[in-house]
Structure formats: structure tokens, C-alpha cells
Amino acid sequence: MIRTAAETETNRMTISQQTVSREVVVGIPQGLHARPADLLAREAQRWQSRIEVVGSAQRVDGKSILDLLTLAAEAGTRLVVEATGPDADEAVAAIGRLFDRNFNDLEHQTQS
């Protein structure tokens, strides 16, 4: 099939704007405190996609530690990580892994 340049461009744009999301659970006993929020923001900043974290009452910028702290997400809280952009898939997978691994068991590294 032969595509025109315009069609190819539209296609690329569609792919680059894809939105991917997944649910995560805060497993850290202390909740999403400053240190995991920092790790999460740093991970989110590695990706081009816009990344948002959605709590029960609000949607915040996943690349901002200040925003993430306003979630006050305690242990057991369910959040949705949503990425929109060219690397949305990888971004959501990487952030999901942080939650799955309990932020590499921060609690074993002394204080919050």
C-alpha cells in the first residue's frame, strides 16, 4: 500500500499521541512520602510523554514531586498512571514497575 506523505505524518502523529494507563497500588507502608515521590518524579522525567497520576480526587503531574505529594496517597491507595506521548507504553511500564517493586523497598533503607 502506498501512503502519501501526509497520511504517513498523520499516522505518526496518532502513534505519538497515544495514551496508555494502568492502575497501581501504593504498597509502601509509609505511603507515597517524599522519597518515593522523588523517585517517581525522576522516573517520569526520563520519558517524553506527558505523565499524570490520578487519585480519587485529583489528577497531578507525575513529573512534579510537589504535585505528587499533594496526593497524600497512603498505603493501599489505588492510583492510575496515565501517559500520553510517543513513549507512553514504556513510561507506564517503567513507573508500574516502581510500584510493583515497592520502590525497591525503601523502608529497608532507614528513615523516610
Place this chain on the structure above:
Amino acid sequence: MKFSDFVTLDAIRAHVDATTKEGVIREMVQALVDAGRISVDEMEGIIKAIMKREDLGSTGIGRGVAVPHTKHPSVNRLVGTVAVSPEGINFDSLDGEPVHLFFLLVSPPDRPGDHLRALENISRQLRDDAFCRLLKAAKTPDDVQHLLEEADSHGIVS
């Protein structure tokens, strides 16, 4: 949670003398000791614990703000104070900027929820540029207290 729930008014410092990270932490913990919130015997242990937490990653969370903190068994409720450095202090903050506003928290080990809610309150209020600007410009502990009360009641109207 509101500022009035954890900020010790007598320990507010509107103009810290310190020029270093450890210096400002020490000055704030000393202020809590002077205000009777922390026992003098625990002071060095608390400073050490806060510095140890900073070693894991700076609590300078950007926008000229830092939230040095630790859990400590010697307190039975969340204890905090606020300090301002008009000159700014190098705190190895996440955005590399000097820190002007400090919110120091010491919480009981078994109350992680209170700590989270204090962080929530601080970060939510600090997203307001007017609040940050006015706090940085505060000249006296009364100025700081007034701004915190205003933020507690309805947010800063800019």
C-alpha cells in the same frame, strides 16, 4: 491537615543565621528545643537522623522549598517549624536552586499518615506563587504566622 496542626509558633524563624544545610537544620531543631517541643537530650540524635535522611536524597523539593524531616520516637505527635532564609541556602535541591523556605518535621514512627498529610498541606500551599513570594519576604515570625493562618483559612489571595 493545616499548618496550625503542626507548626510550633514559638519556633518560627523569619531570618535564619545559618548558611549551610546542616546549619539551618540545627538552627530549626534548636528552635524546637527552645520552644519546649523537643527535649535537649534528643537534639543531636534528631539532627543526625535528619541529616541521614538528606543523604538518601535532598528534601529540597524545588521552588526554593525544603522539607527536612525524620521520624523519632521521642515525640508523641507531629512537631514542625518553619524558617526563612532571605539569602537562600545551598540544599542540593532537586532543581539545583537555593532554598529559602524550610519546613522541618519530626514525627512519631507510628504515625505515617500525619506525616503524609503535613507534606500534602505544605506542597499544596507552596504551589501558590503568591504564598511562596510572601513567605520569602516575611520579616518577622509574626509575618510568617499570619501567612500560615491565611493559607489555613482560605489560601492566599493574590
